[in-house]
Amino acid sequence: MRPLYRHAAWAVAAPILTYAAFIMLGVTPFVQRHILYAHKLYQWWQNSDLPQNWGFARNQVTSFHLPTEDGESIHAWHVLPLPVYRQHQEALEIQPTGHCGDVQTSESLRILREDPSAKLILYLHGNAGHLPSVVRAPSFHMYTATSNYHVLAIDYRGFGTSTGSPTEDGLILDAYAALNFAMVKAGLSPDRIIILGHSLGSAVAAGAAERYARVHGIDFAGLIMVAGFSNLSDMLSGYAIGGLVPILKPLRSYPRVLRLILGCLVDHWESAKRLSNMVNIVHRNNMEDDRDKNKTKGKKGNQRRHLRVSLIHAADDNDIPCIEDDRMFATAIAPLIPTKDGLEPTPDEIFALKEQRTKHLGKGAFVSEWREGDVYIRQERFPHGGHNNIVLHPPVLLEMMRIFEEAAQRRQ
Known part of the structure; x- marks a missing residue:
């Protein structure tokens, strides 16, 4: 025996x-x-300098590289909306295809730069693969098929043909480079730009938006976080690959060991805290502006700020649980809730206040909206879409439309 x-x-x-x-x-x-x-999971047999291989029209996509402020070179796609492409089709079709060595001379950038009504989506993808992988190319098709929305998508450092290796600060610098390109080279005002992040990209989006708000005082038309997470530690402690293969979940029964392991994380991606920071920055600025105007009639106050954050998650996401959006929403709205006797609101109090602002749309679906002056936090739970296909579902494109409509109203 x-x-x-x-x-x-x-x-x-x-x-x-x-x-x-x-x-x-x-x-x-x-x-x-x-x-x-997972940046080395790159499809080497796929040439991402030939976007026609993914069903795009000839030169509808310009493939080029962007420099970052710390010396890296990141791969980018500029996808023209088809209605705009159709207007310039003859000029675009005679341009060379493949990688564009000098994007400044490209026809697509000229079209974007000379269109005073242009709107742009900065798309920040999740981990693994490269620019057109998984649902990325199909999502670019959907966003540009009938709208006038341009899409700028990037491969972070270490991904695809971009140089360098990924780090938290590095990926935020990559998003910075893309936003700088959109505002400086393409001449777009921030209120014509939406930052859209999916999965890991949602954390990159929050990091870039928060830094622009804090350091430069710049607010974009909106920030859309799809299938995002509140912070890396909390997400990993309950994460399972495909909902089946746990990473750190077995260690939850041993909290000391789990804390020790999580203490070794080199990147933290504190998205919820970054949202809270943005809310504080914008809300306090506008409160000071209101006080100044009340004290002295006609006195010029601070420049009015705004913040539009949208959290979208599928109820059947088996990779990143949709409860992560609940955490981000609660953290984001906390600075907007008045304290009682100097005490912060409890989770139960936040939930009760949120419920008052929630519209339930059937099993596994709801919309929660919190408006406080020029701060608007919106959370939508959609019943289907999983972790990846949610970017192809109606809530994402509809939210883009709402954001750009509100931005147009503010300009009037």
Whole structure:
């Protein structure tokens, strides 16, 4: 019977030892970032300089590289909306195809720059793959098929043909480079730009938007976070690949060990805190502006700020649980809730206040809206879409329309 016991012991010990070895490797920064970003999962057999391979019209997409302020070169696509493309089709079709070495001379940039009504979506994708991977190319098709929305999408450093290696600060700098291109090279005002982030990209979007709001005092038309997460630590503690293969979930029964492992994270992606920071910045600025105007009639106050954040998640997301949006919404609105006797609102109080502003739309679906002056936080739970296909579902494109409509009203 001893060989039988030995085999049984190994059958139990082998998975535990393998899991322990995986965790030990995962605490090292090099391996950790490869697991988190999966940036080396690149389809080398696919030439992302030939967007026609993904069903785009000839030169509807300009493929080029952007420099970042720290010296990296990131791959980008500028996708023209088809109605605009149709107006300039003859001029576009005679242009060379493939990689554009000097985007400043491209016909597509000229079209964007000379259109005073142009609107742009900065698309920040999730981890793994490259620009056209998974649902990315299909989503670009959907956003540009009938609208006049341009799409600017980037591969972060270390992804696809972009140089460098991914880090939290580095990815935010990559988004910075894209936004700088849109505002400086293309000449778009911030109120004509929506930052759209999916999955990991939602954290990049929050990081870039928060830094622009805090450092430069710039507010964009809107920030859309699709299938996002509140912070990396909380997300990983309950994360399972495809909802089936747990990463750190087994360690939740051992909180000290879990805290020790999470303490080794080199990137943190505190999206909820960044949303809270933006709310504080905009809300306090506008309160000061109101006080100045009340004190002295005709006195010029601070420049009026605005913030439009949209959280969209599918109820059947098996990768990042939709409860993450609940956490982000609660953290974002907390600065807008008056304190009682100096005490912050409790989670139950926040939930009750949120429920008053929630419209339930059937099983697994609702919309919660919180408006406070020029701060608007919106959360939509959609019943279907999973983790990836949600970017192709109606809530995302409809929210783009609402955001641009509100931005147009503010300009009037």
